[in-house]
Amino acid sequence: MEGGHSSMPQNETAIDVISQAIFRLRQKPFEAQITPPVQEFMKNLGPEMPAFQKMAFANSWLFEGMILKTYQKKPASNALVTTTMAPTIFQSGIKENVIPAQAKAVVNFRILPGTSINAIVSRVKSIIHDDRVQIKVKPFSSEASPVSSPEAAGYEMLNQTIKELFPNTLTSPSMVIAATDSRFYYTLSPNVYRFLPYKINKENINSFHGVNEKISVEEFEDAVRFYERLIRNVN
Template identity: 30%
Template sequence: MSDPAVERLRALLRHATYSHEGAADADAAVEAFQAELARAFPLVHDRLERETVAGRSLLYRWRGAGDGPPAVLMAHQDVVTVDDDSRWSHPPFAAELVGDGEEAAVWGRGAVDDKGALGAILEAVEARLAADYRPAADVYLAFGHDEEAGGSGGAAIAALLEERGIRPDLVIDEGGAVMDALLPGLGPTAVVGVTEKGIMNVELVVEQAGGHAAIPLPGGSTAVLARAVLRLENQPEAPHLIEPTIGLLESLGTRLGGVRGWALRRARRFRGPLARLIARTSPQLAAMTRTTRAVTQLQGSSSRNVVPERATATVNVRILPGATIASAIEDIARVIDDPAVELRFLEGSEPAPVSPAHGPAWDAVAASIRDAFPDTVVAPYVMLQASDSRFYGAISANVYRFLPFDLRQEELQAIHGIDERIRVSTYRRAIAFFDALIGRL
């Protein structure tokens, strides 16, 4: 027997809602996707106020019974590019339902990032509307159209709410998930982002004498640039623990016995040794202990037999809360330590403010997680990626980043990669999470 909620999700996944520059037929894809939303969720579109922001982003207002502080439930409509659909086990926009029982899954670009969350939110709201439920205060649904391409839509929605004097008591967007065996011997853990790293792109530029490759000069632009890149690679920032990571380790320690549990429960006391230990454990954990720098683009000569006069490298920097764009640039310049390398700031945003891992808003999220995922530890963490929620720090003290999905390692790796999919059971639990959270608003 078909599952209507799953069929509605499949319909959403069939639209290639790309937002990257130069995407073909982007407007038509978004228009078709939004028409699908209206067909799939008629009560939402009949009873909630809806407006379009920044051309394609959507903002819905569900009026509450009282005038208390509102909540904002977020997701984004766009998906990342599929470069080669022949590498997928199932076509990325066919939304095929594959497997049986616990292994039944919907395959498609956006299944996890982020149409799964968008669909789950709307399923929960539609069901509550059918039951004539009314929240105690206003609930906003904010669906940006270009999170994967910088988030101008998400920024515009946040600015609009600020202009109207709206200060949400709770904002929740994509982020952490329910992870099994985050550490050996540990059961399921729901990691909720209480902040996220800042993001910055800088360009390293070297200009030296060039010429014919048959007569290379020593110290050319590519050699100088290569030394700079290697210095960044070989001299990462020293690891250290910030408050959300300490909170994460302490929470994990409550479920672990022996020396490991004892040490993690005392993470604040042992923050130095623990920082060095977890930085050696995995790249993911290491990224939570420092500002990271990754060279993503290199450019030299356009000809194979010409030594370029100008060579450049783009460095993508993810800035740990507590640092700033200015301090990250200073650190890069200090490590490179070469006046021949010019640093040019391209664009960036500062790290997000840190929301508390306590209080009514946190408790509502944590209790809803436990309703949908029993026997799960709920812990704060630093989100390593960027999300549209970073624009809400100016209007809310309680901004959380959590995808209510229990994800296996291979499912995590498929995000932004090939064979993205979501298990049906996972999607049903996500709907249950949002239903439980709405019931607490």
């Protein structure tokens, strides 16, 4: 956009345009859906739930709307049923009395299985609907990971090892919402599993990439024990 001295602003500046673009995106979140990993989670842990949840999970085709609304109430569970978008970087301006000619924003998307980067870009362009805003995909971007089978030998070995070290633990497939190096292993196997024996709860979940990010010494030791046992079981 046209920059200049802040004493003579245009009706719209680059900051106005990019701010409106972000606002439009935030006003139209992606629709929630039950993906295969979440369906497997409900199938495996549903029988262990209290009566009403057990009934809802067993009849997800009937209670889908209610289940999705429940998941969407909290950020951590919403990410399991929705392609999320979060503005994470905003750059513009160099001096308080200079109107910037450019403004840039980075929006981070976490893509549900079944969605593609091309579909995200197309939707973003459609919602923003402003040719002055250029959309670019950052090089680090990657498609949603394939869904690994809960019937494969690798999953069974994980399950066995978890039961050996944590005998009273219920196990189930689910979905990891963070990006990990596991995506580089699909050239070796169609089934790639992500597991760490850390206890995640409402007290520590917000510390991920946040203030005072940490794990306990005991859980670090549990992870070492788990991987030692897993390697021995695979041998």
